[in-house]
Amino acid sequence: MNTSDSNPDPRPDRRPDLRPVDEAQLLDWIDGRLSAAEQSRLEQASGRAGLSDRIAQMQAHKQILQSLPEEDAPADLMDRVLAALERDQLVGGGMPRQVEDMVIGRRTPSRLPAFAMAAGVLLLIGGASYIGLVAMRANPATPLAPNRSSIPGPLALNTAPVTPDEKPAPDHASKVNESSGAAIASASPMAKTEASQDARALAPDASTEEPAALAQASPPPQPEDLPLDRAAELASEGRLAIRVVADDTRNLPSLEQAGKTSTKWRLRKDVPASVAAAVLPTGPRADIGPETTYTGPAMASAEFRREAAAGILAPHLGLRAGFEALPSNPSDPMSRVRGTYLVEIPAEATSLQSLKKLFADRLHAGVKFEELPEGMAVSPPATPDTVLWWTMGPDHWSPRASVPVVVQRR
Known part of the structure; x- marks a missing residue:
């Protein structure tokens, strides 16, 4: 076989074994x-x-490294290193290990989820049917209070029309039919006393020309908005309150969150009871006339009042409460209050102007500064920002005040 250079060996030359440097x-x-x-x-x-x-x-x-001068380590370097190591040991707990769970598959599909869903649907249908049945059985003609009068027969009231120029007679409602009179005559002394009380309750008062009506007092006049300079002075004295009358309060949670992280102003919700009572709105007071003194038997009167109150509140309790709820009073100013806060802000006119613009833009509201009759001494909680005030910029080195804020719907 010819092994000349025309037929070179296809195997490459082996390089000598190379060892890495120790x-x-x-x-x-x-x-x-x-x-x-x-x-x-x-x-x-x-x-x-x-x-x-x-x-x-x-x-x-x-x-080059040897030519650099030596630097002294910080004094708390060892403590910081030990604290970091301790934190890593407590939180880390070593390297995580992969856990393999062996899940055994089912040969036949489980019907338990289908049964649970069917039971839930049946429960919903049964509950809705029961509530609808209770609502349909409610009798709208049921009296609000039970009749506990001792007179067995109905009272005979005079139904004749009365002209405006004519005054009703004193015994207009005290006339009863003959059967009722006979029943009163044959009744016990307690029954006679209760019957006379019912007659006096239906008869008009001779000393009153016209029946007393509920007269709502006019609401107090709204205070005028204060100038910014005057508001800054009142804030430093603890006599300033901010009232926000908003058209839309959906952005109120985002405003509360911004008040927790801002460095220029802080918003707190822990308002003392005395401060809240001084700034919350008060509703109009209804005049119900002079107070009358009851002279009848105390036990019978107390029992009648308890039974009457139970008869009034009974339709509004239990399952019927969702269908016959008590109406709310829309004229009450407290029903429009959405929140009371304490805002910590520098007692400066520029800061108050910025806060007023922020509330007006976020809530589409009208903002007013009001003067309180007395100063409210509210000290802010001790936080790193309030204690280490010199760590912030010089623009934050100003006295801060706690101002109560009331947010209500228009």
Whole structure:
């Protein structure tokens, strides 16, 4: 067989085994403890071209680092390192390990979810049917209060029309039919007393020309908005209140969140009871006339009042409460209040103007500064921002005041 150069061996030449440079030998080379022959031998054994140049760069870096002056470590460096290590040990707890859960598959699909869904649907249908049945059984003709009068027969009232110029007679409602009169005559003394009380209750008062009516007092006049300079003075004295009458309060939660993170002003919800009572609106008072004194038997009167109150409240309790709820009073100003807060802000006119614009833009509201009759001494809670005030910029070095804020719907 011809083995000339025309048929070269397809297998490549094997390179000699190259070993990496040992770390100890590399350190000796950088520190200059090896001779030139040993350095050449290590470079050839590694098989990396330019290894001597890299070692020269490392030696230059070492000289630069050695030429730098020594710096003293901070005094609390050891404590910080120990605290970091302790936190890592408590929180980390070592490297997480992968846990493999063996889940055994079911050969047949489970019907339990379908049964649970069917039971839930049946429960909803049954509950809706029961509530509808109770609502339909409610009798609208049921009296509000039970009749506990001792007179067995109905009272005979005079149904004749009365002209405006004509006054009713004093015994207009005290006339009863003959059967009722006979029943009263034959009844016990207690029944006679109760019957006379019922007659006096139906008869008009001779000393009153016209029946007393509920007269609502006119609401107090609204205070005028104060100038910014005057508002800043009142804020420093603790006599300023801010009233916000908003058209839309959906942005109120975002405004509360912004008040927790802002550095120029803070919004708190822990308003003391005395401060809230001083700034909350008061509703109009109804005049119900002079107070009357009851002279009848105390036990019978108390029992009648308890039974009458129970008869009035009974339709509004239990399952019928959702269908016959008590109406609310829309004229009560407290029903429009959406929140009371304490805002901590610098006692300056510019800060108050910025806060007023913020409430007006976020809530589409009218903002008014009001003067309180007495000063409210409300101290802000001790926080790092209030204690370490010098850590902030010089624009924050100003006296701060706590001002109550009331947000209500228009």
